[in-house]
Amino acid sequence: MYVANKRRSVREAGMRDVHRSLPQGATQKQVAACIDELAADPHISGILLQLPLPGQLDAASLIDRIPVGKDVDGLTTASAGLLARGEYGLRPCTPSGVIELLNSAGVPTKGAHAVVVGRSQLVGRPMAQLLLLRDATTTLAHRHTTDLTAVTRTADILVVATGICGLIGPEHVKPGATVIDVGIHRTPTGLTGDVRAGELNSIASLITPVPGGVGPMTIAMLMANTLQAARWTHHPAHPH
Numbered sequence: 582m583y584v585a586n587k588r589r590s591v592r593e594a595g596m597r598d599v600h601r602s603l604p605q606g607a608t609q610k611q612v613a614a615c616i617d618e619l620a621a622d623p624h625i626s627g628i629l630l631q632l633p634l635p636g637q638l639d640a641a642s643l644i645d646r647i648p649v650g651k652d653v654d655g656l657t658t659a660s661a662g663l664l665a666r667g668e669y670g671l672r673p674c675t676p677s678g679v680i681e682l683l684n685s686a687g688v689p690t691k692g693a694h695a696v697v698v699g700r701s702q703l704v705g706r707p708m709a710q711l712l713l714l715r716d717a718t719t720t721l722a723h724r725h726t727t728d729l730t731a732v733t734r735t736a737d738i739l740v741v742a743t744g745i746c747g748l749i750g751p752e753h754v755k756p757g758a759t760v761i762d763v764g765i766h767r768t769p770t771g772l773t774g775d776v777r778a779g780e781l782n783s784i785a786s787l788i789t790p791v792p793g794g795v796g797p798m799t800i801a802m803l804m805a806n807t808l809q810a811a812r813w814t815h816h817p818a819h820p821h
């Protein structure tokens with residue numbers, strides 16, 4: 582479903598969509614060969630390897646076959662290094678979408694206390710790096726955090742990316758805080774996030790809905806990254 586959403590957005594944006602679907606039992610070599618072919622193709626501006634992968638495959642080494650200039654998911658070691666250094670590069674889509682949401686809602690990050698819950702390569706870690714670049718005092722909490730509630734209660738900006746349905750409730754939120762829900766869960770009553778948003782109405786000042794919040798922004802930022810990568814492909818002498 583996510584892949585279908587991304588492909589539709591690519592076509593709506595007037596870009597060409599190349600989808601390579603490999604069998605569930607594909608080997609590391611087969612996936613590597615597929616990525617290498619797209620990497621060498623001058624007509625391909627951006628490559629993303631949809632996650633998660635089946636257990637026989639090592640995602641990190643496959644992702645690192647994507648050339649940094651085509652890394653529209655911002656997940657290669659090279660892109661992560663540029664982000665960690667605060668240097669120019671393609672950023673992971675979900676975290677950059679969260680920054681875009683904060684900007685468009687006029688939520689100041691400079692000097693604010695931002696707490697990110699969850700330390701995944703895809704969201705939590707790059708999210709903390711981006712908030713740091715936006716001059717937030719940034720705390721990265723995770724499954725071993727002692728007294729998570731005490732930590733999250735100090736957040737002006739609370740970004741939740743744990744994959745645990747409904748983990749965050751009113752007891753975790755400081756009055757007036759901005760809450761960003763990165764979780765997405767399919768339940769019998771519909772889609773819901775890591776945050777019990779319905780219980781936060783009188784506490785949080787702003788909160789992103791699920792669906793209709795971070796998910797669509799992720800795809801929007803994928804389009805932005807792909808456009809940026811295409812500019813580099815066509816003007817390799819001017820990477821910045």
Ligand SMILES: Nc1nc(=O)c2c([nH]1)NC[C@@H]1CN(c3ccc(C(=O)N[C@@H](CCC(=O)O)C(=O)O)cc3)C=[N+]21
Pocket residue numbers: 582583586629630631632633654674675765772791792793794795796797799800
């Ligand atoms: N290499 C890689 N990069 C990713 O960015 C990546 C990935 N792998 N694997 C899976 C996750 C998940 N993800 C979403 C994208 C769009 C929606 C989205 O469009 N959500 C809508 C619709 C949801 C619905 O209708 O079910 C919404 O929240 O309103 C959600 C989740 C990207 N991911």
